[in-house]
Amino acid sequence: MIIGFLQFCPLRNNVQENITKIQVLLRQHSFDIMVLPELSNSGYLYNQPEDIKTYSEPGDGSGPFLSALIDICIHKDCLIISGFSEINQNHLYNSAAAVTKDGIIGLYRKTHLFDREKALFSPGDTGFITFEYKAIKIGMMICFDWIFPESARSLALGGAQIIAHPANLVMHYCQKAMITRSLENSVFTITANRYGKETSGESTLSFTGRSQIVGHRGEILASASKRGNIIKLIDIDPKDALNKLISPNNDLFADRRPDKYLLK
Numbered sequence: 001m002i003i004g005f006l007q008f009c010p011l012r013n014n015v016q017e018n019i020t021k022i023q024v025l026l027r028q029h030s031f032d033i034m035v036l037p038e039l040s041n042s043g044y045l046y047n048q049p050e051d052i053k054t055y056s057e058p059g060d061g062s063g064p065f066l067s068a069l070i071d072i073c074i075h076k077d078c079l080i081i082s083g084f085s086e087i088n089q090n091h092l093y094n095s096a097a098a099v100t101k102d103g104i105i106g107l108y109r110k111t112h113l114f115d116r117e118k119a120l121f122s123p124g125d126t127g128f129i130t131f132e133y134k135a136i137k138i139g140m141m142i143c144f145d146w147i148f149p150e151s152a153r154s155l156a157l158g159g160a161q162i163i164a165h166p167a168n169l170v171m172h173y174c175q176k177a178m179i180t181r182s183l184e185n186s187v188f189t190i191t192a193n194r195y196g197k198e199t200s201g202e203s204t205l206s207f208t209g210r211s212q213i214v215g216h217r218g219e220i221l222a223s224a225s226k227r228g229n230i231i232k233l234i235d236i237d238p239k240d241a242l243n244k245l246i247s248p249n250n251d252l253f254a255d256r257r258p259d260k261y262l263l264k
Contacts, residue, residue: 082099179214188240
């Protein structure tokens with residue numbers, strides 16, 4: 001199975017330009033699964049909900065951004081997972097959608113909001129979910145979810161072999177931490193990060209790039225530099241993630257002792 005990430009720099013306030021960028025960058029590539037950054041439709045830095053609401057859309061595939069991704073999937077027979085700003089019954093969510101030629105097959109709303117996101121978005125209400133694509137179980141988490149081990153562990157316990165991780169990272173810890181998330185759960189992880197800067201009023205954020213794919217034994221299979229529009233593709237066997245043995249006598253999940261993990 002060919003999996004990959006697209007690292008690019010989404011533009012704030014310009015959904016159509018972001019759509020065009022994605023279409024052009026993916027045009028010459030063939031793949032089974034592609035992961036795009038967090039908030040790929042809208043860009044990241046907004047001051048208040050009303051500012052980003054204009055660039056948000058429903059999670060059912062009826063809006064311009066997700067419908068454009070569906071069209072790409074129709075032509076490429078693939079799965080695209082992308083972050084986007086979702087509006088649902090006047091609530092805004094920092095969400096990720098799993099898109100195929102058949103439409104939306106998975107929708108996740110970010111559980112752990114970072115910093116000023118709390119002033120823009122409602123806390124995610126979907127919980128961590130898995131879905132199937134070509135008989136492979138896939139889970140989604142978004143950006144700051146990485147710092148909570150429970151995020152990846154919940155997905156792995158739910159059967160995820162691949163964890164898609166759209167991100168707009170501003171701290172430099174995540175890429176190293178995702179090695180541990182892959183290793184401790186024996187799963188493949190795909191972190192699709194953005195690069196560049198955004199400025200809104202007196203606020204400026206710089207994003208770290210360095211998107212990466214990590215194997216189920218914690219090995220970096222593909223990585224990007226800090227800047228630049230970059231696509232990396234790699235061929236994996238997702239069935240490798242079903243093997244939870246760390247030694248002949250140690251199984252990552254069978255050896256868990258949840259009854260001992262709470263302090264008395």
